Amino acid sequence: MKPFGKKTLAMLLLSCMMLVAAGCGSNGSPTQEDTASAAPETSSKQEEPVKVVWWHSMSGDVGKAAQQLVDEFNAEHKDIVVQAEYQGKYDESLNKLKASLGSDSGPSLIQVYEIGSRFMIDSKAITPVQQFIDADKYDTSRLEPNILNYYTFDNKLYSMPFNTSNPILYYNKDAFKAAGLDPEKPPATYEEVAEAAKKLTKSGQAGGSFAIYGWFMEQLFANQGAELLDNGNGRTQAATSSLLGSDAGVKTLDWWKRMVEEKSMLNLGRKTDDTSKAFAAGQIAMTLDSTASLRSIVKSAEGKFEVGTGFLPKADANVKGGVIVGGASNWILNNRPEAEQKAAWEFIKFLAEPKSQAEWHINTGYFPITQKAYDEPIVKENMTKYPQFQTAVDQLHQTTPSLATQGAVMGVFPEARQLTETAIEEVLNNKKSSKQALDDAAKAITSKIEEYNKTVSK
Template sequence: MMKIFQRKISIPAYFIFIVLLFGLLGVYSVWGQGEVAKGTEVGDAASAAEAEPLVNEVKKVVWWHSMSGENGQVLDMLVTNFNAAHKDIKVEAVYQGSYFDSLTKLKASIGSKLGPTMIQVYDIGTRYMIDSKAVTPIETFVDQEKYDVSRMDKAILNYYRVENTLYSMPFNTSNPILYYNKDLFKAAGLNPDKPPVLYTDLAQTAKKLTKDGVSGAYFGSHSWYMEQLIANQGAELVNVGNGRDGRATEWQLNGEAGVKALTWWKELVDSKAAMYSATKSDEFKKVFAEGKVAMIFDTTAALRDILHSVDGKFEVGTGFFPKPTDEGGGVVVSGASNWIMNSKSDAEQQAAWAFMKYLSEPEQQAFFHVNTGYFPITEKAYELPIVQENMKQFPQFKTAIDQHNAAKRNLATQGGVLGVYPEARKLTDNAIGQALSGQKSPQEALDAATLEINAKIDVYNKALK
């Protein structure tokens, strides 16, 4: 058989046949190796990624946030700069509406793949985020790489540290301050460099400023102000160590400190020295910028926006939040922090952590501070020329920082932690409106709100069990 085969195939043809045969074997060998390599890549994807991530792999981080307007533009610049410097990570910042709206959307997304990698949550969402079991505590990343948190503001860290665990990374920090029209102060014979702090002084000042179509004050009707007014008296918002020694069971805003604050506020309105509106709009800022109101309360985060609105028509002064006596506690850390969701891959969570560290750098905090009014969470930011020069040009930026540093460090100023805090705040908003409009006395309004809030706390705590 071999002889017949040899006689029928010429030498060149036989040679070509051998070459083709070995070529096919080579192709099969290469293909087989490729399949083995491919099988290894699929089968051991997790271990391979842990051993050595692909250099060209881009990890996407979806960041839900609640920064709009000028503050949102500043945030977008931070994201753009980070993406330009990190080719292996792409952060996509997605505005989700107000803090309340964003948290509501997050609650709906938990358990699905629709949620973000990380989310900016306001301070009062802390207890819910912990109880959701849907987050990876920041303490995990801090411990893994021995990240130094000592360079960050201790009081700010302590707000987001619950049961000795840092659950989220502080980002934008604020507190409420008094804004006032220095020109109107001068016209009324008042010292424009000495804003009132005590209740009695502020009431007298408001009465002197109320004339010629100008109202002395316009404070809106926000629960946040009431919460700060009782902390400034050293009183705790909820029981069980302000919710830090265990899960809170009772809302305490209807106690002596709360009633005292709301009674003072109502007296201001009743005397016509302060305006009151049932709407939750930003009308108070508009009339302040027009020179029709001499004093308002607002967050320090609104400082840059207010200065732009006034646009040099008069000199804007800033002062500490009021209190009844020189004794007391201080204001509570407010603002928001960033949380990492545990439903995402380790690589995606690590990318989010890298972005969080970037946001906490002195340079980024300094940039965010001078362009918004939020004060830095990193102490070294104050040493940078951009911050020092801004302080010289706009000394108003220093007020919130001085007020923060002057606060006594105790459970009252550390802030309350509560699972139904957003709902409690809405009920308190209504109570303030009822008291200021005369529908109920301050005690009656706060008692009624407290009754409803405590019922919600009870339902929430039972659901967790």
């Protein structure tokens, strides 16, 4: 190769200097071409999806059903990614939230059981979903009114219901036939249950068993139109005392104890798992359990006997009452960025859609919170397969709205429920009378309410 001449070398050096000058200004700022080439990277960063961390308390098959909904939402929303994180049972999850308050270690969204509602509001750590409802002009009339009723405080919806249930009576239709009882007519009152239990009791089979569960006592109060707390069940203003020792409580516990004493009703302790297993084994002919357990209870009896379902028994057939919704709702935390809260709201709306609620219902047994979900073909097919579920739907729709059926609210509800269960145990184990046990529990609950109220800023 021939060496460059002086003229050629000078031209090359001039060209290089021009290229450098074109690439950099006097202040070192990027050129238009550089900016254009960097634009895709900047745009990519801006378009990263908003992350929503959802704490929940659903495990097993129910947890899988929840994750399925999360996956469907994420597939449909490229600008949002929901990360579902199981935090243990409701009590555990709420305790973890309490520990996270005041830091950034908590979730964007959390599922909290219904009895945690008062604490969540008083915590001042949440953004009421009513704000998003109003901003979006979201139509809540599509949702079940008796479900919304529970989660509405001062005409405001603070959280969005998600998994909802109520208690029903399960009974063994084959055992009813054998005892000369009408298998299509479940007992509807306390007295009818007691009479049926006597007839159903025989060698190897008791008339029934109810788990010692505070939720059942709360429901049996509401079914008498009786309030569990003062100040309109804690709805008209903050509750200050428990009414557990009222006539409604004594009447209920006396009835329960009498059946245990007559040996027509077994005392199997606090776990509904134990009563449902005894029911499936044919050891008891009647039990109380959540509507969310319907599929598993019916399946466990397949090939052995037909399961019937009835409304929660009433103390008096002439008294208007009904059931309180159980389950949980989703709450948006207010210490998260606005974009994150809005993304959480989008996920909440998705969970409430008829299609989502239809899937959730057939995969778990929880009620659809959206009325139009019942029009979905998969729900109609499921109702044909499990006609017993119609009982639960009818019971919800026939519940008379009142402060009693709206449900009691207090910041110490988990503790109150435990104290109620201890009182029931004391009575069934012949340690105290119904009146004494319930009065003692009411006094202890009232004391806890007073302590809690002192901690809540007015």
